[in-house]
Amino acid sequence: METRELLWAEAMRAERQGDAAAYQRLLKDIATLLRKLVRHRLGQLGLQTHEAEDLVQEILIGLHEKRHTWDPDRPFMPWLFAITRYKMIDGARRLRRDASRRMDLTYEDLAEIAEAPAEDFDRTTLDLERHLSALPEGQRNVVRALAIEGASVKTTAGRLNTSEGAIRVTFHRALAKLKAAALREKE
Amino acid sequence: MMQATDDLIQNLSGHAGDSGNAASLRLFLLGILFLSFAAATGLVWTLFGFREDFAAMAQAQPFLFKVSGALTLAAGAFLLVRRAILPGSGPFNALLIIPGLLPFLLFAVVDPARTENVSAFLCSVDICVLSLPALGLILAAMRKGAPTRPAQSGAVAGLLAGSVAAAAHALACRNDHGLSVLLWYGVGIAALSGLGALIGRRVLRW
DSSP states (O other), X not given: OHHHHHHHHHHHHHHHXXXXXXXXXXXXXXXXXXXXXXXXXXXXXXXXXXXXXXXXXXXXXXXXXXXXXXXTTSOHHHHHHHHHHHHHHHHHHHHHHHHHHHHOOOHHHHHXXXXXXXXXXXXXXXXXXXXXXXXXXXXXXXXXXXXXXXXXHHHHHHHTTSOHHHHHHHHHHHHHHHHHHHXXXXX | OHHXXXXXXXXXXXXXXXXXXXXXXXXXXXXXXXXXXXXXXXXXXXXXXXXXXXXXXXXXXXXXXXXXXXXXXXXXXXXXXXHHHSTTSSOOOGGGGHHHHHHHHHHHHHOTTOOOOOOOHHHHHXXXXXXXXXXXHHHHHHTTSOOSSHHHHHXXXXXXXXXXXXXXXXXXXXXXXXXXXXXXXXXXXXXXXXXXXXXXXXXXXX
16 A cells, blocks of 8 residues: 555656656556456445446546645545545446436336337347447447447546537437437338 | 546546646635635625724624634634545544634623623524625635535535624624524524535535
8 A cells, every 4th residue: 555655646746747658557557446446346235347347437537637636745545535435426326326217117118018019139239230320420439338338428528538518419419310210210 | 348448548648737736726715715705794894884883892802702703613614625625635623613612602601791682583694694605605616626525515615604704794793692692603604504515415516
């Protein structure tokens, strides 16, 4: 813990001087630590561990956005601990909320499932790929990240290096396009 | 997915060196504190006006008790606000608000003016109204930091705004009864703390 404290505090100081390589190494080291921690915790909670990488990314973005609140005269690990703790609680809350939203059932859902003929799974995925490939590349990436991989808006924005607002707009445009395509096919 | 994380890290590291620092955030918060005092004092002046016997009042014991208590309380709350937005910069220590309580307690015991017991419920209401600009300013400033316990951080923001407003309110306050001040100033500041916690839970998340 002590050598790690020294190394990471040093890397954070290098970041302040604009040393991108040192900062990148630091974030990778932290990501490795977080991955272990988050997977373990999500497993304990009975939450799905495939959300772990998403949460790791959220913590990384959080500590990146708030890195100015670390005082170089103070130890780094307690700061990292506080940020990680906060983001993990926040993430767990979001996962629970998402889960209850996905479980929320409307009468139409029930009716639809009851009425629907048995679907051919392979055909559905094929259709999905075909429709996706009709989208422009930017929209395709966003739909793939949000709807298929299940990533959050925030991490997707971070990954594609754009704002959350832009991601939401792109996603809605893409959905509108997919909907229109689906309607055309039905006719 | 791990590839995606690597991409993310690649992006983030491109921003190395373009963040602020904790020292300037502390300075900013201090500026906000003075602005809060100015806002509360200005509001007292426009809403109630200062007491007519201002010169005499300013040297009398009741005023000195009220102002010293409110200012000491504000100092403690300010330290707590600062700690709340700088993770790892110190524990949340509720003992920091004790010094600010002492002048009020002493005032209640000594009660130098020996006035009739005034029912001064309005003191609480006035303090709440006066502290709203300060509360807004302080919460907005805290969003620039990294509060890791939003409700608790909001509560100390309310405590600070309430203390600032109490100090300003003393300029107009006609209530010179020690026990009554302790009670009604206390109720006002506590209510503000509660309000701060409720708002903080929503607006201090990031």
